[in-house]
Amino acid sequence: MAEAVNDLDCRDISKNFAAFKAVRDVTFSVPPGTFFSILGPSGCGKTTLLRMIAGFLEPTSGDLLIKGRSMLDVPPNKRPVSMVFQHLALFPMMNVGANIGFGLRRRGVAKAEIAKRVEAVLERVGLPGAGPRGVDELSGGQKQRVAIARCMVLEPDVLLLDEPLGALDLKLREHMKIELKQLQWEFNTTFVYITHDQSEALVMSDQIAVMNHGVFEQVGTARDLYYNPETAFVAGFVGESNRFAGKVEEAGGGTLKVRTPSGLPLMGTAAAGSLAVGDAVDVFVRPEAVRLSPTSEGVAGQPNVSSGLVDSVLFNGANSRVLIRDAATGGEIDVALPQTGEFHSLKRDDPIHIGWDTAQTLCFAAAGEGS
Amino acid sequence: MNASGKRLTLILLMAPLLIWLVALIVIPHMEILYVSLREKVGVREYEFGFANYMVFFNEPLYWNTFMRTAVMSILATALTLLIGFPVSYYIAKLTRGRSKTILFLLCLIPFWVSELVRTYGWMILLRESGLVSGFLQYIGLASEPIEFLYNDAAIMVGLVYTSMLFMVVPLVTTLDSLDDSMIEAAYDLGGGGVSVWREIVIPHAMPGIVSGCIIVFMLSLGNYLTPILLGGKDSLWFTGLIYSQFITRFNWELGAAFGMLLLVLSSTIVWAGLKLSGQTLTRTVGR
Amino acid sequence: MIPTIRQSPLFRWTYRAYVLAFFVYLALPLAVVCVFAFNDSLFPSLPWQGFTWDWFIGTERPRLGVFNERPIIRSIWTSAFVAVWVAILSVAVGTTNAFLFVRHNFRFKNGLYVLMLLPLVIPGIILGISILVASNTLANNLEDATGMWFDSLRPGLPLVILGQFSFIATFATLVISARLEKFDRSLEEAALNLGATPLGAVWAITIPFLFPAIAGATVVAILMSFENFNTTLMLVGSDAPLTITMFDRLKEGSTPVLNAVSLLLMVASAALGLVSLLLQGRKT
Numbered sequence: 053m054a055e056a057v058n059d060l061d062c063r064d065i066s067k068n069f070a071a072f073k074a075v076r077d078v079t080f081s082v083p084p085g086t087f088f089s090i091l092g093p094s095g096c097g098k099t100t101l102l103r104m105i106a107g108f109l110e111p112t113s114g115d116l117l118i119k120g121r122s123m124l125d126v127p128p129n130k131r132p133v134s135m136v137f138q139h140l141a142l143f144p145m146m147n148v149g150a151n152i153g154f155g156l157r158r159r160g161v162a163k164a165e166i167a168k169r170v171e172a173v174l175e176r177v178g179l180p181g182a183g184p185r186g187v188d189e190l191s192g193g194q195k196q197r198v199a200i201a202r203c204m205v206l207e208p209d210v211l212l213l214d215e216p217l218g219a220l221d222l223k224l225r226e227h228m229k230i231e232l233k234q235l236q237w238e239f240n241t242t243f244v245y246i247t248h249d250q251s252e253a254l255v256m257s258d259q260i261a262v263m264n265h266g267v268f269e270q271v272g273t274a275r276d277l278y279y280n281p282e283t284a285f286v287a288g289f290v291g292e293s294n295r296f297a298g299k300v301e302e303a304g305g306g307t308l309k310v311r312t313p314s315g316l317p318l319m320g321t322a323a324a325g326s327l328a329v330g331d332a333v334d335v336f337v338r339p340e341a342v343r344l345s346p347t348s349e350g351v352a353g354q355p356n357v358s359s360g361l362v363d364s365v366l367f368n369g370a371n372s373r374v375l376i377r378d379a380a381t382g383g384e385i386d387v388a389l390p391q392t393g394e395f396h397s398l399k400r401d402d403p404i405h406i407g408w409d410t411a412q413t414l415c416f417a418a419a420g421e422g423s
Numbered sequence: 424m425n426a427s428g429k430r431l432t433l434i435l436l437m438a439p440l441l442i443w444l445v446a447l448i449v450i451p452h453m454e455i456l457y458v459s460l461r462e463k464v465g466v467r468e469y470e471f472g473f474a475n476y477m478v479f480f481n482e483p484l485y486w487n488t489f490m491r492t493a494v495m496s497i498l499a500t501a502l503t504l505l506i507g508f509p510v511s512y513y514i515a516k517l518t519r520g521r522s523k524t525i526l527f528l529l530c531l532i533p534f535w536v537s538e539l540v541r542t543y544g545w546m547i548l549l550r551e552s553g554l555v556s557g558f559l560q561y562i563g564l565a566s567e568p569i570e571f572l573y574n575d576a577a578i579m580v581g582l583v584y585t586s587m588l589f590m591v592v593p594l595v596t597t598l599d600s601l602d603d604s605m606i607e608a609a610y611d612l613g614g615g616g617v618s619v620w621r622e623i624v625i626p627h628a629m630p631g632i633v634s635g636c637i638i639v640f641m642l643s644l645g646n647y648l649t650p651i652l653l654g655g656k657d658s659l660w661f662t663g664l665i666y667s668q669f670i671t672r673f674n675w676e677l678g679a680a681f682g683m684l685l686l687v688l689s690s691t692i693v694w695a696g697l698k699l700s701g702q703t704l705t706r707t708v709g710r
Numbered sequence: 711m712i713p714t715i716r717q718s719p720l721f722r723w724t725y726r727a728y729v730l731a732f733f734v735y736l737a738l739p740l741a742v743v744c745v746f747a748f749n750d751s752l753f754p755s756l757p758w759q760g761f762t763w764d765w766f767i768g769t770e771r772p773r774l775g776v777f778n779e780r781p782i783i784r785s786i787w788t789s790a791f792v793a794v795w796v797a798i799l800s801v802a803v804g805t806t807n808a809f810l811f812v813r814h815n816f817r818f819k820n821g822l823y824v825l826m827l828l829p830l831v832i833p834g835i836i837l838g839i840s841i842l843v844a845s846n847t848l849a850n851n852l853e854d855a856t857g858m859w860f861d862s863l864r865p866g867l868p869l870v871i872l873g874q875f876s877f878i879a880t881f882a883t884l885v886i887s888a889r890l891e892k893f894d895r896s897l898e899e900a901a902l903n904l905g906a907t908p909l910g911a912v913w914a915i916t917i918p919f920l921f922p923a924i925a926g927a928t929v930v931a932i933l934m935s936f937e938n939f940n941t942t943l944m945l946v947g948s949d950a951p952l953t954i955t956m957f958d959r960l961k962e963g964s965t966p967v968l969n970a971v972s973l974l975l976m977v978a979s980a981a982l983g984l985v986s987l988l989l990q991g992r993k994t
Contacts, residue, residue: 428908432814433810433814433816435806436806436807436809436810436814437810437816439802439803439806439807440803440806440807440810440822440826443803443875443876443879444822444825444826447841447872447873447875447876448825448828448829448832448837448876449825450844451837451840451841451843451844452836452840454840454843454844454847455836455839455840455843455844458843506732509725509728509729510728510729510732513725513729516712517712517713517725526733528987529733529736530736531983532736532980532983533736533737533739533740535933535976535979535980535982535983536740536937536972536975536976536979537936537937537939537953537956537972537975537979538937538939539937539939539953539956539957539960539972540740540743540972540975540976541739541740543739543743543956543960543968543969543972544738544739544740544741544742544743545739546960547739547742547743547746547754547755548738548739548742550755552753552755552756553755553756554742554755554756557756557757584735584736584739587736603712603714606712606715607712607714607715610715637831638830638831641831641833642833644833645833645834645835645836645940646940647835647939647940647943648939648940648957651961652957652960652961662833662835662940665835665839666835666943666944669839669842669944670944675843678839679839679843682835682836682839682840685833685835685836686832686833686836689831689832689833690831693831704824704827704831705820705823705824705827
């Protein structure tokens with residue numbers, strides 16, 4: 053297959069700050085038109101990686117290519133990438149039009165042409181005629197769009213976004229997620245987006261890289277990461293999970309029998325690598341994978357069953373949860389509350405039975421990820 | 424608190440302010456305006472008129488000294504800005520944490536010391552038997568002692584030195600508030616050194632530049648020590664004229680007129696500086 | 711031009727050299743003043759004649775040290791006297807002004823605020839002559855009316871104190887206002903709520919909060935008063951503060967005893983400055 057040139061290729065990129073290895077041998081490629089997110093907790097190295105792509109940091113080793121051309125010797129003002137900064141960095145001393153025209157002026161584009169292109173891009177981001185307005189007169193969402201327009205008017209090969217939604221309030225953030233995705237689709241430009249907020253990454257991205265301690269744990273689609281995490285970190289970081297520590301007691305036919313220190317037996321699946329009897333494992337079960345029932349018959353036939361008392365009901369509309377204190381071990385299990393009406397009257401100290409499937413019980417070797 | 428109690432508090436708080444401003448600022452300035460507008464016609468006999476101001480305009484020495492003081496002050500302000508800006512930028516943007524604090528403090532230390540001492544230091548350096556002359560002879564660039572004192576360049580060195588703090592502090596403060604990401608964004612969008620400097624750094628630093636320039640200009644204009652000590656007896660600084668009219672010649676009427684002229688010049692330039700840059704006094708010197 | 715933008719090494723080193731040269735320029739005059747305080751010569755200039763403590767402790771003319779030089783010691787006390795009064799007045803008025811401008815709204819507030827700032831942009835020598843002229847007029851009128859003498863309205867220390875106070879009060883107001891603006895009014899309300907009187911609440915809660923600013927303003931006022939020359943020059947009578955005495959000596963040309971005084975002044979100012987910085991540091 054004749055491979056199209058990727059918009060962005062990182063090859064064994066590393067960055068050390070003195071003894072601290074911020075980014076370690078990261079390799080990935082972003083094909084044209086992709087919304088690529090790098091998701092990770094703060095301090096995982098994602099900002100360092102992004103700033104290397106933008107040219108504000110020099111990699112310690114490795115190579116970085118945009119459209120197949122190495123960028124190592126290209127200063128940031130000559131790279132065909134643009135960046136939307138965390139706090140947007142709109143120039144307060146200029147109006148909206150001058151902000152957007154800044155890059156074009158640097159390229160020596162004629163004045164009339166600049167005015168035309170600025171107005172065109174303002175229209176595309178839904179702010180026609182906003183050119184003469186001051187930056188301070190804009191709302192948070194409008195600022196966001198101006199910041200993107202300021203980059204897109206330069207038609208960059210790659211647009212870098214450094215957690216631009218972080219400063220917005222929750223409601224606007226939800227709205228901007230959708231809008232960003234639409235803008236990306238409309239401009240059909242490659243976006244590289246970094247965030248610590250998994251829902252931003254899950255909603256918007258074509259591809260997500262989960263980053264931790266300077267390395268990519270897993271790269272895949274949102275579904276891949278959610279349903280088939282390859283490492284314990286990804287399983288724990290993406291989405292919510294009940295987490296158990298335990299030891300493998302039996303292994304065979306892809307199914308493992310694990311016992312927790314408190315004696316709870318669990319039937320699970322090895323998610324990555326092979327696990328042998330005696331291995332210490334971390335076990336992850338999603339709250340929505342757990343079935344609730346007022347009677348033991350309701351969960352009969354599930355490979356994992358347990359019972360207990362309702363510890364508390366955390367009502368939050370469609371995202372409501374029940375915390376159940378397990379009768380046998382005293383441990384707490386987090387279960388999504390089905391909104392089918394069946395459990396509306398559930399309250400503290402009600403007896404309840406729970407059960408879940410083997411395939412939904414993912415086991416990882418406990419060695420690497422202690423936290 | 425009830426309404427009358429509140430009123431009483433307001434009056435009690437207002438009293439010191441009004442006494443201070445009226446007794447020590449407003450009335451004295453009206454008084455010199457008044458004195459400057461009276462002509463002496465006999466012993467303790469005066470008439471209203473502009474004679475004192477006419478003396479100023481008709482005597483080239485006075486007029487030239489006035490202009491010279493203004494021009495030299497503007498020059499000193501410009502030099503202070505040119506010398507101070509790169510250093511302020513270095514402190515504000517290129518150093519971090521502890522070294523930033525230390526460099527900033529190093530800038531302030533000389534100004535905890537009396538202006539007299541600073542000027543004295545320059546005298547020791549610049550005079551004929553001074554260090555600069557001695558050094559030049561030592562390295563063979565001069566064969567005999569050279570007098571560097573008592574000329575305009577010496578005055579300029581002293582003025583710039585003495586004013587530096589008042590330029591560096593506002594500049595460092597405003598430049599410090601310029602977010603690095605602004606500069607990065609400008610580079611990212613294709614800006615180069617000059618354009619980033621012109622379109623981002625200088626516009627951002629404008630309030631600091633204006634307040635620094637206003638204060639430096641005013642201090643230079645009103646300076647007495649530096650021109651007298653470094654420029655010598657014939658240094659022709661306008662404050663020197665005011666001093667001699669008041670103290671040596673005891674011609675308070677003419678001295679008051681000179682004082683008013685200096686005040687008008689100083690206020691005009693301050694006002695013009697504020698207007699040109701769209702700043703207000705409250706924002707500039709009121710911090 | 712920030713650390714994340716690469717610059718050529720030549721540019722970087724030129725820039726650093728410039729900054730270094732700047733600091734040498736700043737330090738040089740002060741350094742020579744200090745060094746020549748120890749020169750064993752009658753003139754504060756080259757050549758270097760060896761080290762001596764004479765300019766501090768010398769007892770006989772012409773090698774009279776600072777500590778035995780009566781006029782200088784007396785003028786230091788004069789300066790200290792003036793500085794203490796200026797500091798007390800400035801800080802007291804600065805504090806009431808801060809409460810007035812931060813806490814109250816009244817007609818002409820902005821106008822008064824600008825008027826309050828004006829002393830900063832009036833040349834010191836003008837402040838000096840205006841107060842000189844006004845006090846003189848007042849004294850003449852009072853003497854004509856009553857037949858008594860009003861010496862305190864003639865050039866002398868009271869006028870010097872008033873002259874310096876007239877602009878140092880502005881600095882005190884700005885320093886204390888800045889701190890008062892950061893004060894959380896709800897703390898005072900909590901004190902009222904717990905049964906304090908309004909004045910009691912201010913005394914127990916607000917004034918302690920303002921303490922770093924008040925102390926800082928005191929130090930600044932003392933330093934500015936000690937340093938002041940222009941305003942003082944026009945108002946001084948027979949008792950000369952230190953700057954005036956030194957100025958007269960400088961014009962005549964003097965032995966390195968002046969360097970010794972300067973060195974002591976620097977040490978004292980630096981100590982005061984450090985105190986003020988420590989107090990400012992406590993703010994955050």
